Amino acid sequence: MTSILSATELKAELAGSRPPVLLDVRWQLGGPDLRPEYEAGHVPGAVYVDLDRELAGPPGKGGRHPLPEAEAFGAVMRRAGVGTDTPVVVYDGGLGWAAARAWWMLRWTGHPNVRVLDGGLAAWTAAGGELSAEAPAPEEGDFKPQPGAMGLLDADEAAALARSGLLLDARAGERYRGEVEPIDRIGGHIPGAVSAPTTENVGPDGRFLPAAELRARFGALGASAEGEVGVYCGSGVSGAHQVLALSVAGVPAALYAGSWSEWSSDESRPVAVGPDPQ
Structure with a gap:
């Protein structure tokens, strides 16, 4: 679907x-x-x-x-x-x-x-859709979560994937390069990760680019449906949007949910700076 x-x-x-x-x-x-x-x-x-x-x-x-x-x-x-x-x-x-x-x-x-x-x-x-201020009262659902249906990475797995496959950094380029860091302890990126700002997956109206354009974009970064792909961001939010964009493009991807906010909080983990993955 x-x-x-x-x-x-x-x-x-x-x-x-x-x-x-x-x-x-x-x-x-x-x-x-x-x-x-x-x-x-x-x-x-x-x-x-x-x-x-x-x-x-x-x-x-x-x-x-x-x-x-x-x-x-x-x-x-x-x-x-x-x-x-x-x-x-x-x-x-x-x-x-x-x-x-x-x-x-x-x-x-x-x-x-x-x-x-x-x-x-x-x-x-x-599209002419109406808005309502009425609070709904839905009937209780029966959903029971069974984690594991999507790929999930921890810090060590993300580090390994950056070397063995493709790890995409969904943050803004200046944060990836380490030029600025407005939120977390330090700027930069996970060594080996490739910069791929999630903002480039949508047009000016906020809608996703057509699937063919997304496939071309991610293909140019080295992503394919046959390869192993992971994504991280600042804290696992915009990274989820990147995983969604990859899904639209037909490329399955795992999410490093802790992302840079977890990685950078551990001073023992290496940090790369500059435009190259390293």
């Missing part, structure tokens, strides 16, 4: 016999909480999911957005109405990173039918 759908396709599915569960994952790095924006207007029927509190565990040695406990995540999804066989569509109000994190979490824990609204809330309203 596809990993994304258009606003027009979502409209049709919501009017059909088996409408998807909708999750609104609006989020902004460093805050503020965007729940008030959700409450002011969301796709009718969408349930708000808080990335910092419900799609991540407490920050610490595992990074700024470590994976939450599987059962805690499952409880959040069940409260939102997610069932084992229920179609799910996730969206956010920005670049699609937060929605991709929810997509990846559901896919990693075994949900077979979850997609991201291409272009997010802006695409929905641009």
Whole structure:
């Protein structure tokens, strides 16, 4: 199945016999909480999911957005109405990173039918979609997470993959090169990783580039459906968006969820700087 759908396709599915569960994952790095924006207007029927509190565990040695406990995540999804066989569509109000994190979490824990609204809330309203301020009261779902359905890397595995396969760094180029680091302890990248900013996977309207263009882009970086590919970012959020873009391109990829926030917090791990993978 596809990993994304258009606003027009979502409209049709919501009017059909088996409408998807909708999750609104609006989020902004460093805050503020965007729940008030959700409450002011969301796709009718969408349930708000808080990335910092419900799609991540407490920050610490595992990074700024470590994976939450599987059962805690499952409880959040069940409260939102997610069932084992229920179609799910996730969206956010920005670049699609937060929605991709929810997509990846559901896919990693075994949900077979979850997609991201291409272009997010802006695409929905641009297509004439209505907004609602009414809080939904979904029936409890029965989703039980079974982690392992998507590739997941720890720090050592990411380091090894950077040498044996292809490890893509989804952050901005200046952070990869070590020129600036606004968030984590130090700038730079995992030795051997290749710079591939996730912002280059979408057009000016926030929608993904066509699959053929994404395949060409990732192919030029050395990615293919036959090779071993991994992705990391700052804290496992924009990296999930890169995994989603790779999925659109037909290339499976694993996510290093701890990402640079975990790697750079350990002073014993090597750091490369400059434009070359090294």
